[in-house]
Amino acid sequence: MDKKKFNEEIGARVRKRRIELGCTREQIAERANISVQFLFDIEKGKKSMTAMTIVNLAEALSVSIDFLLLGAEKNDERQGLEEKKDWQSTKWEQMFSLLVPEQRELAEEMLRLFVRGVSISSKAKKI
Numbered sequence: 606m607d608k609k610k611f612n613e614e615i616g617a618r619v620r621k622r623r624i625e626l627g628c629t630r631e632q633i634a635e636r637a638n639i640s641v642q643f644l645f646d647i648e649k650g651k652k653s654m655t656a657m658t659i660v661n662l663a664e665a666l667s668v669s670i671d672f673l674l675l676g677a678e679k680n681d682e683r684q685g686l687e688e689k690k691d692w693q694s695t696k697w698e699q700m701f702s703l704l705v706p707e708q709r710e711l712a713e714e715m716l717r718l719f720v721r722g723v724s725i726s727s728k729a730k731k732i
Contacts, residue, residue: 613650618676620648622666626702635705636665667702 623633634644638661646652647662654662663673671677701709 608653609650612647612653614676615654615673616648616650618668618673619644619662619666622668623648626666627699628702632703633662633665637661 630641630644634641639658643652647654659670659673663670701712704712
């Protein structure tokens with residue numbers, strides 16, 4: 606396979622996954638620590654990526670590096686990714702996907718505290 610076709614296939618997977626997540630280029634670019642223009646060029650198959658960019662982009666899109674580069678998951682990862690896909694299809698994941706990692710951690714902690722507070726409140730009412 607030639608380099609151009611390889612880049613186009615990766616770009617198509619990146620774009621498809623970004624759209625599946627309901628994210629803008631700006632959101633994914635920020636999460637992957639790249640420019641919006643660079644992400645645009647990747648999606649169009651015009652640019653190659655360094656190893657670090659591949660890792661960051663795979664993380665930003667919640668996919669494996671194997672999927673990003675080859676379009677396939679390792680057999681031992683498929684089960685976990687199928688479970689992860691179920692979670693990603695929920696409204697919660699869609700909302701969380703709009704956040705950068707630091708914001709996501711804060712939102713998760715706030716949700717944990719809220720659930721803990723509701724649980725304590727429910728137990729207190731039963732007494």
